[in-house]
Amino acid sequence: MSTDTVFSIRPAQPSDVSHIHGMIVELAVFEKLEHLVVATEAMLHEGLFGVRPACEAIIGEENGEVVAFALFFHNFSTFLTKKGLYLEDLYVRQVHRGKGYGTQMLKHLAQIAVERECGRFEWSVLDWNEPAIQFYKAMGADILPDWRICRVTGDSLDALAERR
Numbered sequence: 001m002s003t004d005t006v007f008s009i010r011p012a013q014p015s016d017v018s019h020i021h022g023m024i025v026e027l028a029v030f031e032k033l034e035h036l037v038v039a040t041e042a043m044l045h046e047g048l049f050g051v052r053p054a055c056e057a058i059i060g061e062e063n064g065e066v067v068a069f070a071l072f073f074h075n076f077s078t079f080l081t082k083k084g085l086y087l088e089d090l091y092v093r094q095v096h097r098g099k100g101y102g103t104q105m106l107k108h109l110a111q112i113a114v115e116r117e118c119g120r121f122e123w124s125v126l127d128w129n130e131p132a133i134q135f136y137k138a139m140g141a142d143i144l145p146d147w148r149i150c151r152v153t154g155d156s157l158d159a160l161a162e163r164r
Contacts, residue, residue, distance in 0.1 A: 005062060007101055009108045012057035017045045019066040020057060027091045032128060055088065058100050058108060068092040070105050074118070075160070082119030085112060089125070105140055124149060 012020065021041045028034040047054045048071075060068030070090040074083045087109060092101045113121040125132050125143070133143060152160050 003145050005099075007067075007099070007104060008061050009058055009104060010061070012048060012059050014045060016057070016059050016066065017041050017048065017068075019027075019059070020048075020069045020071070021142075023066075023069050023091045023093065023141060024089070026093065027089060030094075033130075058105065060092065060105055062096060067096040068101050068105055070109055072109060072112075074116075075122075077119050080119035082117065084120035084122060085109065085116070085118045087121070087123035102135065103139065 018041055021039065021044050024044070025034065025037060028037045029102055048057055053067065055071055055073040057069055057071045059066055060070075068091060071088045073086055073088065075086045076083050090102065090105055091110075092105070110121055123136075125136060127133075
C-alpha cells in the first residue's frame, strides 16, 4: 500500500445501498451462489434503514472509493445471557485484496462488539474457502468443527409454519 493510499471505515449510509448491493452480487458470484440472490436495492435499503432495521453495515473506502462492506446484526446467547455480534458478510473487492482491508474491517467489528458488551463475535465460512479459513484462524477465530448450520427457507419454511 502506497503512503498516499488512505483506507477508512465508516457506518453505511442510505447512499451506499447501490454499492453494497453490487458487492453482494460480486460475493455471490465468487461463492458460486449467484442463483440464490433475490435481493434488490429497495429490499436492502429497507433491511438497513427502514422503520425497523434488521441489520447494520460498515463501509470500507480507499481514497473515498467504496471497496469493502460488512453486514452484521445482533443475536443472543442463552448460555452467556448476552447479545452477540453476527457477521453475515464481509467482502473486499477483488482488486483491493491483500492490502489488509479485511483485517481492518474485522478489527473494527470486534471493537463494535466490545463497545456493545457482546459476549461473542461470530460468522460462518464455506468449507471449501481455505484462504478465508486460514485468514480467520490467523485473526484468532476458532473454526467449530462440531456445529452445522440448519436452515429452513421458501416452501419448507411455509410448511413448517403451518405444521401442527
